[in-house]
Structures are given as C-alpha cells and as structure tokens.
Amino acid sequence: MNQTLSPSFPRYGSFREARRIAAILRKETVGGILLVIAAVIAIVWANTPLADGYFALRDLEVGYEPWHLRLSLGAWAADGLLAIFFFLVGLELKREFVAGDLRRFSTAIVPIAAACGGVAVPALIYAAIxxxxxELRHGWAIPTATDIAFAVAVLAIIGSHLPSALRIFLLTLAVVDDLIAISIIAIFYTDRIEILPLVGAFAVIAVYGIVAQRFRSFFGDRPFAAWLILLPIGVVAWALMHASGIHATIAGVLLGFTIPVLHRRVDRAAGVDGPGLAEEFEHRFRPLSAGFAVPVFAFFAAGVSLGGWDGIGAALLSPVTLAIVAGLVLxxxxxxxxxxWLVTKLGRIRLDPALRWIDMxxxxxxxxxGFTVSLLVAELSFESGSPAHDHAKAAILSASIIAAVLAAIVLGIRNHQYGRIRARDRVDADADGIPDVYQQQERPDGWFKPQPGERQKPS
Incomplete structure (x- = not known):
C-alpha cells in the first residue's frame, strides 16, 4: 500500500525566492573575495618593516569630539561601516520572518535549531578550554559567528554546484546566526548604558520606521528621497545608539527591521507593481556593504603583528587560539x-534522498x-594590543582558513553528485518556465506529494 512521504529537508521554497537568494550570493561572493584580499593585505603589512604605517593609519583619529564621535579609523570601520552590514542583516531577517523560511514553524524549526546548536557548541568548547x-572567558562568543560572504567566496573558488536548497539553508542559518550574534553583543558586551541617548535612539528609530512604512504614500516613486530623508534620520539613530553605550551596529539591525518588505503598488492607476523599499535598499546597499564596508573593516581589524617565528609559536600554543580554532572548526x-539530525529525527523529517549527511x-x-563578526567580538572581548587580542585575531583567520579548506575538500568530493542534483532541479516538464522541483504541492497536514518520477516510500 502506498504511503505519503514525510516532509523533506532542506526545503526548496519558491522559484522566485531561489533566484533572489542566488543573486544575493553572487554579490556576496565578490564581497567575500574582496574581504579575503583586504585581510591578507592587512596581515602582510602589519608584519613587514612598514608595520608602523599600518598601525598609525588604523589608529588615526577623526571626528567631532563634542559629540563623542572622535574615533580612530579602525573604530569608525567597526562601529560605522559595519552598521551598513548589519542594516542588511536586519533587512534579511525581516524578509525571512515575513516571506521566507522563518515565517512558518515547519520550515523555521530546522535552520533555527541548527543555528542555535552552531552557537552553543562552539561557545561550550571555548569555555571548556x-x-x-x-581573563580569557570573556571571549566565549568569538567562535559562534558565521561569515556568509567568506563562505560563498569559498564556494565560488572551488566551483561547487551546491544545490539550491542547501544554499537557501546555509543563508537562512547564517541569518539566524547573525541574529543570535547581535543579541549576544547587545546583552553581554555592553559595559554601560546611558538611558537618555538610548531612549532617544529608540524614538528616532520609531520615527524612521513610520516614515519607511509610509514612504510610498509620502514620496511616491522617488528613490532619491530615501537618501535625503531616511539616511539622515538613520545617522542620528546610529549616533544616539553609539552614545548610549550599546554597540552602534545594533542601530543598523533595528533600522533594517523597520523597512517594509512586501512589494508596494507604485502606480495604482496604471496597475503597475514596483519593488518595495526593502528591495530598493537591498539593491543599493548590498554592493556598498559587500564591496566596501566589510572589506575595509576586515582591513583594519585583521592586521596583527605576530612578532616573528617566536610570536607565531606563542600564538599557536595560546589557549585562546586553541579554543577559537576548536570552536569554529570542530x-x-x-x-x-x-x-x-536530532530535530529531523524527532520531527520525522527526511533528508532529501539525493543528499547525504556528509553534505550537512x-x-x-x-x-x-566566522571571520567578520568573530573579529568584531574579539575587538569587544579583549583590550587592543594585548596578547589575547592579537592571538584571537590570528586564531580567527587560521580557523577560517582551516574550515574553508576542509569544506572545500568535503564539498569538492561531492561536487559530481551536486551536478546531478542541479540537472534534476532544472527539469521543467510542463515548459512553464519554472522548474518542477519548485512546484511540488504541500498538503494541509504539512506532508508533500512526491515529485513526478519519484517512487513513494514508507514514512
């Protein structure tokens, strides 16, 4: 007797969402490559006879002192430029909760649980070591982050045909991971809180959200209005958050979360639908984030003087190095x-038959x-210039390289199978322009009808 299949994992979602994510990952690939180049330049420069020039540039202070905004270039990169990156994180979080995998429990439970496990286990390993x-315990959150730009750059370099469903899972996991990292920074890495600036920041963010929600009504199809009106409001919110003592990048997340995600009707009379404000902002800000903000942050954050072979030996044997490498790589x-595995077993969810657990x-x-956010947490964990601070940065780079190499080996071995899956996923038997794999119908009980040509199996 035939029985329906249990829910499958990972999910494919809609074809439109798959194309959107593919476009995002293409941009992040370029950003990841630039990030790696910037980090390599910083490390090489910081370990040459010209190192003093690098550190002088990083520590050069600019800004308006009366507003407490006279910061070093390194601090401007960490607090200011990364706010752009976290603004996009807020946008992606909003999209996932409104229209993505996180909007329903059945599709959200696996990536959320995976992200939580991917944060908890590294933190426990670090703490145990x-x-x-x-004095080293404060860095427990360093190995908990995921750098999606670096990760997709690795995929591009090795030429992996990682299936669309796995790419969506990786991006969703990284978005949830970023949310957890943001929460950790806000809760555990805030030494002081100034109430008045904090209240002011939330008030300005509320105003920003009201204007953003009614943007089309106020300004119609005038994208330049966003730069003239929303950008100054966002800068004020960022400055107030910075003055409150909470890391200023949190303002970027909150601002991103206020942006409306769903498409808006631009010209009702003509019946033409245009992109919503979230789509416009993502289109405008992602190249700025991936191509400039994150690489510049990596340039200023990754440069650490290892002090020759003796310094490298000391860094390799340091407990903080071992803890970070073990946390990220293992x-x-x-x-x-x-x-x-636990969630899929308890939820009676089957892995796609074309995949294996080695793919996971x-x-x-x-x-x-865990490059970008890990470097940020290292900056917040240890005093700049201390051995633990320098060893942590060296460990983050080393662990990221080791993880990238191992991932390249594992995924490279499976690349032939991924090619077969890609060919399967491109089948469009009804020639309607949408591959059949994105048109499988979900029953009300959450189970799926099998694809054409897929043999039914007992659940």
Missing part, C-alpha cells in the same frame, strides 16, 4: 549537524568560517 584562565559543524558536514564547515 580556557576555563582555568578567567564546534560549528558538530553543533549544526548534531542539532539538525560540508555546510557545517562552511559555517565555521
């Missing part, structure tokens, strides 16, 4: 794969590339 040295894939290990290793 450095527990005997209390803890990330272990936490992601184990949690995903490869995704877990990609998630172990």
């Amino acid at each position: 450095v527990w005997q040295q209390p 803890g990330k894939p272990l936490g992601i794969v184990t949690t995903t 290990v490869g995704v877990g290793l990609l998630a172990g590339i």
Whole structure:
C-alpha cells in the first residue's frame, strides 16, 4: 500500500525566492573575495618593516569630539561601516520572518535549531578550554559567528554546484546566526548604558520606521528621497545608539527591521507593481556593504603583528587560539549537524534522498568560517594590543582558513553528485518556465506529494 512521504529537508521554497537568494550570493561572493584580499593585505603589512604605517593609519583619529564621535579609523570601520552590514542583516531577517523560511514553524524549526546548536557548541568548547584562565572567558562568543560572504567566496573558488536548497539553508542559518550574534553583543558586551541617548535612539528609530512604512504614500516613486530623508534620520539613530553605550551596529539591525518588505503598488492607476523599499535598499546597499564596508573593516581589524617565528609559536600554543580554532572548526559543524539530525529525527523529517549527511558536514564547515563578526567580538572581548587580542585575531583567520579548506575538500568530493542534483532541479516538464522541483504541492497536514518520477516510500 502506498504511503505519503514525510516532509523533506532542506526545503526548496519558491522559484522566485531561489533566484533572489542566488543573486544575493553572487554579490556576496565578490564581497567575500574582496574581504579575503583586504585581510591578507592587512596581515602582510602589519608584519613587514612598514608595520608602523599600518598601525598609525588604523589608529588615526577623526571626528567631532563634542559629540563623542572622535574615533580612530579602525573604530569608525567597526562601529560605522559595519552598521551598513548589519542594516542588511536586519533587512534579511525581516524578509525571512515575513516571506521566507522563518515565517512558518515547519520550515523555521530546522535552520533555527541548527543555528542555535552552531552557537552553543562552539561557545561550550571555548569555555571548556580556557576555563582555568578567567581573563580569557570573556571571549566565549568569538567562535559562534558565521561569515556568509567568506563562505560563498569559498564556494565560488572551488566551483561547487551546491544545490539550491542547501544554499537557501546555509543563508537562512547564517541569518539566524547573525541574529543570535547581535543579541549576544547587545546583552553581554555592553559595559554601560546611558538611558537618555538610548531612549532617544529608540524614538528616532520609531520615527524612521513610520516614515519607511509610509514612504510610498509620502514620496511616491522617488528613490532619491530615501537618501535625503531616511539616511539622515538613520545617522542620528546610529549616533544616539553609539552614545548610549550599546554597540552602534545594533542601530543598523533595528533600522533594517523597520523597512517594509512586501512589494508596494507604485502606480495604482496604471496597475503597475514596483519593488518595495526593502528591495530598493537591498539593491543599493548590498554592493556598498559587500564591496566596501566589510572589506575595509576586515582591513583594519585583521592586521596583527605576530612578532616573528617566536610570536607565531606563542600564538599557536595560546589557549585562546586553541579554543577559537576548536570552536569554529570542530564546534560549528558538530553543533549544526548534531542539532539538525536530532530535530529531523524527532520531527520525522527526511533528508532529501539525493543528499547525504556528509553534505550537512560540508555546510557545517562552511559555517565555521566566522571571520567578520568573530573579529568584531574579539575587538569587544579583549583590550587592543594585548596578547589575547592579537592571538584571537590570528586564531580567527587560521580557523577560517582551516574550515574553508576542509569544506572545500568535503564539498569538492561531492561536487559530481551536486551536478546531478542541479540537472534534476532544472527539469521543467510542463515548459512553464519554472522548474518542477519548485512546484511540488504541500498538503494541509504539512506532508508533500512526491515529485513526478519519484517512487513513494514508507514514512
């Protein structure tokens, strides 16, 4: 007797969403390559006879002192430029909750659980290794982050045909991971809170949200109005958040979360639908973030003087180095794969028959590339110039490279199978322009009808 198949994992979602994510990942690929180049330049420069020039540039202070905004260029990159990156994180979070995999429990549970496991296990491994040295415990969150730009750059370099469903899962996991990282920074890495600036920041963010929600009504189809009106309001919110003592990048997330995601009707009389404000902002800000903001931050954050062979040896044997490398390279894939396996077993969710759990290990290793946010947390964890600070940065780079190499090996071995899956996913039997894999129908009970040509199996 035939039985319906249990829900499958990972989900494909809609064809439109798959194309949107593919476009995002193409932009992040370029950004990831620029990020790596910027980091390499910084490390090489910081370990040459010209190192003093690098550190003088990084520590050069500019800004208006009465507003407490006289900061070093390195601080401007961490607090200012990364706010653009986190603004896009807020946009992506909003989209996922409104129209993506996170809008329904059935599709949200696996990536959310995987992200939580990918944060908890590295943190526990780090804490276990450095527990005997209390001064190092504050860095427990360093190995919990995922750098999606670096990860997709690795995919581009190795030429992986990673299936669309796995790419969507990786991006969704990274978005949830970013949300957790943002929460950790706001809760655990805030030393002081100034109430008045904080209240002012929230008030300005509320105004920003009201204007953004009614943007089309106020200004119609005038994109330049966003730069003239919303951008100054956003800058004020960022400055007030910075003055409050909470890391200023949190303002970027909150501002991004206020932007309307759904498409808006531009010209009702003509019946023409145009992109919503979220789509416009993503189109305008993602190249700025991936091509400039994040690489510049990496340039100023990654430069660390290793002090010759003796310094490299000391860094390699440092407990903070061992803790970060173990957390990112071992803890990330272990936490992601184990949690995903448990949730799918308990939820009676089957892995796509064309995939194997080794594919999830490869995704877990990609998630172990924790470069950008890990560097930010390292900046917040240890005093600049201290051995722990420098060792943490060296460890983040080393761990990210190791995770990237291992992911390249695992996914490279499976690349032939991914090619077959890609060919399967391109089949469009009814020639309607949408591959059949995106048109499978979900029953009200959450189970799926099998695809044409797929043999039914017992659940």
